[in-house]
Amino acid sequence: MAPSDLKPITVYWRPQVPNPTKVVIILEELGVPYKGEFIEHADLKQPAFESVNPNGRVPAIHDPNTNITLWESGAIVTYLIDQYDTEKKLTYDTFPEKYHLVQWQHFQASGHGPYLGQAAWFLMFHPEQIDSAKERYIKETQRVVKVLDKWLEGKDSLVGDKLTYADLSFVAWNAAIGYFMSGRPKDEWEPETQFPNFFRWQNSMLARPSVQKASTLAKVEDVHL
Amino acid sequence: MAPSDLKPITVYWRPQVPNPTKVVIILEELGVPYKGEFIEHADLKQPAFESVNPNGRVPAIHDPNTNITLWESGAIVTYLIDQYDTEKKLTYDTFPEKYHLVQWQHFQASGHGPYLGQAAWFLMFHPEQIDSAKERYIKETQRVVKVLDKWLEGKDSLVGDKLTYADLSFVAWNAAIGYFMSGRPKDEWEPETQFPNFFRWQNSMLARPSVQKASTLAKVEDVHL
Structure with a gap:
């Protein structure tokens, strides 16, 4: 699917925190559309956000194109690269x-x-x-x-x-x-x-x-x- | 390749430290042969071991079957699962x-x-x-x-x-x-x-x-x- 055909990925985040920024950089690099869902610090460990991420931390994403909800910045980056870096711009699929x-x-x-x-x-x-x-x-x-x-x-x-x-x-x-x-x-x-x-x-x-x-x-x- | 045909994987390790144990558990589960290379605490940050792992920590592995050297316990587990868990005993390849x-x-x-x-x-x-x-x-x-x-x-x-x-x-x-x-x-x-x-x-x-x-x-x- 071309990036322009994708529905935007929701990124649960807070600004000026390194781990959400890590995810946004990859989305920007790949030209994948996204929208931010700002989570107040006081809301991180509340039931509404814990239903997204039981660990109560940002970032987390929901991708409506595949219906996955995912947290942990490293896992999100792995998913985005596998799913959307079809031209291997930011990765290698060669061994080792x-x-x-x-x-x-x-x-x-x-x-x-x-x-x-x-x-x-x-x-x-x-x-x-x-x-x-x-x-x-x-x-x-x-x-x-x-x-x-x-x-x-x-x-x-x-x-x-x-x-x-x-x-x-x-x-x-x-x-x-x-x-x-x-x-x-x-x-x-x-x-x-x-x-x-x-x-x-x-x-x-x-x-x-x-x-x-x-x-x-x-x-x-x-x-x- | 059946496990019995494999050359043993070298595991650089120290006993009673959780991260090397993590790797040994996966090798045991998959029946992949391995041998330990004990690294003294004083040798972790020395050139000999830093040529294996520039971060100077255990575990690291060398797999003579594929000629890869790898460190970081999470990355080693990912590699072992991809390479040797052909029956998906410990993983899923389904989405999500x-x-x-x-x-x-x-x-x-x-x-x-x-x-x-x-x-x-x-x-x-x-x-x-x-x-x-x-x-x-x-x-x-x-x-x-x-x-x-x-x-x-x-x-x-x-x-x-x-x-x-x-x-x-x-x-x-x-x-x-x-x-x-x-x-x-x-x-x-x-x-x-x-x-x-x-x-x-x-x-x-x-x-x-x-x-x-x-x-x-x-x-x-x-x-x-």
């Missing part, structure tokens, strides 16, 4: 590239996002100032970025020779680092000099129209094609 | 079940394992006793288990009518909860009464020979069929 994409996607979802999220929590939201917890998660953020930086030496993408859904899964969380590290000593986060391959890769993603559109969306009424 | 399995697998890998891991860290390993951090992660552990418990009301498995790789991805981390909560007030973790559906589901998985074998492996020389 196909599984290396899954590997980096899982690293993002389980080893990158959650640790950056805890850093953000202890730096910005925790009711106590706990230096040893801040230090733990800042160090893990730096370590994970270093893993990416080393891997990207001499490369423009994580797998193969094009940006894929695996790369694009990282961009919104990467962009959050500068925000939650903004009050810290400068030498703790200077990606341009400390992680130059990471910095180049991240900038190449930030320059894409899909990422610019998804990142600047701030009002729910903007969330549609 | 296929994607609901991916969804629960991602919930385990990104919303269950990492938070339980932080609970274990602050309860057992952090150099300071920080009550507010312990409370944060104990509450998240209880919340995530409650999500599973509610979903499993009247059901024996997360998706469809059989246990799948998605269910089995949870069992080793679930089993760790009793361990890291053992010094806490009893009313903080009484799954039999607080989370009866979760408790029934978890026990049904613990009773499987694959889980029993993977869970009791303590020495690296035991890790082969």
Whole structure:
């Protein structure tokens, strides 16, 4: 089905949160129509939204074209790529590239996002100032970025020779680092000099129209094609 | 290829860590031969193992039958199921079940394992006793288990009518909860009464020979069929 024939996919979301942005970027890249369903923070753990996602978190989607309801940003991206990336613009179906994409996607979802999220929590939201917890998660953020930086030496993408859904899964969380590290000593986060391959890769993603559109969306009424 | 014709898959691992156990359970379930390559904690972030997994964590695998090297437990499970679960013993290839399995697998890998891991860290390993951090992660552990418990009301498995790789991805981390909560007030973790559906589901998985074998492996020389 051509994208223009599709009914818009409902994306349950909140703005300026990395995981919903991850999904919007893929929809933008693939030209699949969507509409936003804004969920207030206070409504995440209420029965109406828990009937969509029993885990009470965004993003979730409902695709009226196939009648699936799905949550977990990584699973949603997997579904969208399988279903709508028929030209393999953002993926590989060759072996072993196909599984290396899954590997980096899982690293993002389980080893990158959650640790950056805890850093953000202890730096910005925790009711106590706990230096040893801040230090733990800042160090893990730096370590994970270093893993990416080393891997990207001499490369423009994580797998193969094009940006894929695996790369694009990282961009919104990467962009959050500068925000939650903004009050810290400068030498703790200077990606341009400390992680130059990471910095180049991240900038190449930030320059894409899909990422610019998804990142600047701030009002729910903007969330549609 | 019949399992008996396969060369053993190398599993880079450490005992009594949930994520490698997750992979061993799937290998046991599918009857795929494997051999363990024990990685000392001090060697995880050294060049020899980083040439296998640049993220310096276990598990990783090398499959000599296809010549793939892969890390991230969720990605390894996806690969093993695609490659070796030809009879769909632990999966569904129907729609939408296929994607609901991916969804629960991602919930385990990104919303269950990492938070339980932080609970274990602050309860057992952090150099300071920080009550507010312990409370944060104990509450998240209880919340995530409650999500599973509610979903499993009247059901024996997360998706469809059989246990799948998605269910089995949870069992080793679930089993760790009793361990890291053992010094806490009893009313903080009484799954039999607080989370009866979760408790029934978890026990049904613990009773499987694959889980029993993977869970009791303590020495690296035991890790082969």
